[in-house]
Amino acid sequence: MGRAPCCSNVGLQKGPWTAKEDTLLINYIRAHGEGHWRSLPKKAGLLRCGKSCRLRWMNYLRPDIKRGNITPDEEDLIIRLHSLLGNRWSLIAGRLPGRTDNEIKNYWNSHLGKRFKINTRNDQNNQKGGSACVRGPKISTQKNYKNQDSTAYGEKIMTTKVHLPKAMRVSPLPITRNNSTDGMASGSSTSLGDGNKGVLDDHEEVLKCLPDLRDDIFEGGEANHDDQPACDRDSADFVSNYGVCDPLYQISEPTKDDMLDKIYEEYQQLLKAENSLDSFVDSLLI
DNA sequence: AAGCGTGTCAACCGCATCCCA
DNA sequence: GTGGGATGCGGTTGACACGCT
Numbered sequence: 035m036g037r038a039p040c041c042s043n044v045g046l047q048k049g050p051w052t053a054k055e056d057t058l059l060i061n062y063i064r065a066h067g068e069g070h071w072r073s074l075p076k077k078a079g080l081l082r083c084g085k086s087c088r089l090r091w092m093n094y095l096r097p098d099i100k101r102g103n104i105t106p107d108e109e110d111l112i113i114r115l116h117s118l119l120g121n122r123w124s125l126i127a128g129r130l131p132g133r134t135d136n137e138i139k140n141y142w143n144s145h146l147g148k149r150f151k152i153n154t155r156n157d158q159n160n161q162k163g164g165s166a167c168v169r170g171p172k173i174s175t176q177k178n179y180k181n182q183d184s185t186a187y188g189e190k191i192m193t194t195k196v197h198l199p200k201a202m203r204v205s206p207l208p209i210t211r212n213n214s215t216d217g218m219a220s221g222s223s224t225s226l227g228d229g230n231k232g233v234l235d236d237h238e239e240v241l242k243c244l245p246d247l248r249d250d251i252f253e254g255g256e257a258n259h260d261d262q263p264a265c266d267r268d269s270a271d272f273v274s275n276y277g278v279c280d281p282l283y284q285i286s287e288p289t290k291d292d293m294l295d296k297i298y299e300e301y302q303q304l305l306k307a308e309n310s311l312d313s314f315v316d317s318l319l320i
Numbered sequence: 321a322a323g324c325g326t327g328t329c330a331a332c333c334g335c336a337t338c339c340c341a
Numbered sequence: 342g343t344g345g346g347a348t349g350c351g352g353t354t355g356a357c358a359c360g361c362t
Contacts, residue, residue: 086331144328
């Protein structure tokens with residue numbers, strides 16, 4: 035298709051953001067809310083591309099972002115969701131409150147991808163000429179990784195049928211950031227919003243059936259619904275400088291192991307139901 | 321201590337899709 | 342119905358940190 039770049043890039047700053055730029059962006063969004071990214075830099079006094087501003091906000095400055103290491107529970111959920119959804123990072127992120135698609139993508143590529151590769155190698159050693167299961171992505175090069183079915187995390191989900199629908203944009207819920215900082219209302223994490231008018235792929239239909247898991251998984255999930263999220267004492271400097279809590283110091287919420295299992299079971303059941311329906315439709319067509 | 325290799329992750333880029341005039 | 346601007350998504354890049362030799 036092709037289209038003109040979003041910004042002329044002439045006279046625009048690139049590279050790492052400075053604290054001053056962050057301050058400008060945060061203050062502007064707090065005052066005016068998210069959106070209108072194209073005009074935002076000019077209005078906020080930033081020499082940045084609108085896309086860059088959006089990315090900085092979505093991936094780093096949003097007050098509801100949870101920083102720190104991915105917990106084992108989160109990792110487990112990422113792996114399971116990846117086995118079901120493939121590289122649809124925004125959908126996966128939508129099920130991990132406070133985590134961004136970029137963060138999950140990076141985590142997968144640097145941590146889980148490697149582990150997966152090792153698992154795959156072990157599987158191949160253990161099952162010579164083995165199963166017809168779809169093998170996971172070859173991540174020796176990222177280009178190979180692209181467009182490959184991804185599945186097979188250990189034995190647990192070895193036989194899971196993987197749908198890898200074409201990546202597509204889905205509409206977020208209406209956002210008015212200055213009214214609410216609800217973590218699930220971010221662009222990258224509201225993939226299941228009710229604004230979907232386009233063609234939803236199979237999995238999104240499945241996912242639509244699932245309840246919003248945030249409050250189920252994370253105790254005190256309502257904690258970040260206020261304009262000021264829970265802060266650690268160490269973030270006091272950031273607060274005084276920026277007027278918002280330092281996302282780096284936000285207190286992470288505990289997770290529930292059994293709830294994760296329950297979620298996964300729900301996915302499996304819904305997939306089964308979906309597959310049954312597909313078979314039924316196919317039989318009618320024959 | 322210095323050089324090199326590797327891992328991590330913030331940021332960029334191109335494209336798909338939405339949305340509105 | 343259509344064209345173009347706005348936005349979102351996933352892949353990729355590159356700077357920096359860290360460990361090893």
